Amino acid sequence: MIEFKNVSKRYMTKTALRDVDLKLDKGKIIGLVGLNGAGKSTTMKLIAGLINPSKGSVELDGEKVTRRIASKVSYLSELDEYYSFYTVQQTIDFFATQFPDFNKEKAEEIRAYMNLDANTKVKHLSKGNRGRLKIILTLSREVPVLLMDEPLSGLDPLVRDSIVKGLITFVDTEKQLVLLSTHQIMEVEMILDEVIAIKDGELVDHRNVEELRYDEQKGILEWMSSIYE
């Protein structure tokens, strides 16, 4: 469904990704791991069409990715970029006007599930609740690709847990592809189908997690320490 063909990305003199070949299938939850600056966000932005490769091509369903890919890709940025004077409900309503594939009933369902008050202003939300709001907005779009850049980062364990449960409950694992980057391996260990490791801009390994356990009796953490040591 998503294919990187010999993709490199340079920012000025710095190489963020080097000669990456990658194939991602639909219906999978895929983790993207690597140290800070390894190229995780760059990989996500290339799929979202927010940046273009310096070399090679990124394709979705055989079509070259451009900015218009936004109609097929829901992207959760690691930044907070919502209007602080809106309430939770107004933010949801605003998103519904921006994306024709936005499912308001689903948003309401997830909001209730996440216990997030609809009338609180975004500027008054705690960090954890802003994290929940991002999840609501990302999962409510009925698109084939969900990209989540560090959805668990900086959140307390209870919030991380509710986000992981939200993913299990609301992602359509038959139709949607989820690519999420994270440092919180423990939290996502049980929900990943595949895991991809990047190191210094290069893709070092891409594994089916259950096969990794079956073939090598290794969990993701052990596998990672063998790569990053």
Added chain:
Amino acid sequence: MTDTFQSSQPIYLQLADRLNRQIVSGELKPGDKLPSVRETAVSSKVNPNTVQRTYRELEASGIVESRRGQGTFVTENEDILLSIREKLKQEQIQNFIQVMHDMGYQNEEIKEGLQTYLEGGARHD
């Protein structure tokens, strides 16, 4: 089913093992409906694809049956239930004996120990 899984063993096998035990112990009875894939995924906090695979494996072994549009049910076939019961017993015994042998116990000692334990246990019941 909120206990955690071992991260170094396939989750779909651990989940299948758990369900087999629930069936043998009678926690899940013949003809009972298993929770939906999504429900099991949420309650055990694992990927729905993994649960799907577990259900497929259990179906292949005959211990559960999926009925179109209705869900997955524990089999009422007694032969299959008995053979699973026997299989789990053999597995546990094998593990136990393996551990005892690894520590250097002889068969006679093991048998005696078991007998004493079981008879003692019966008295205290």
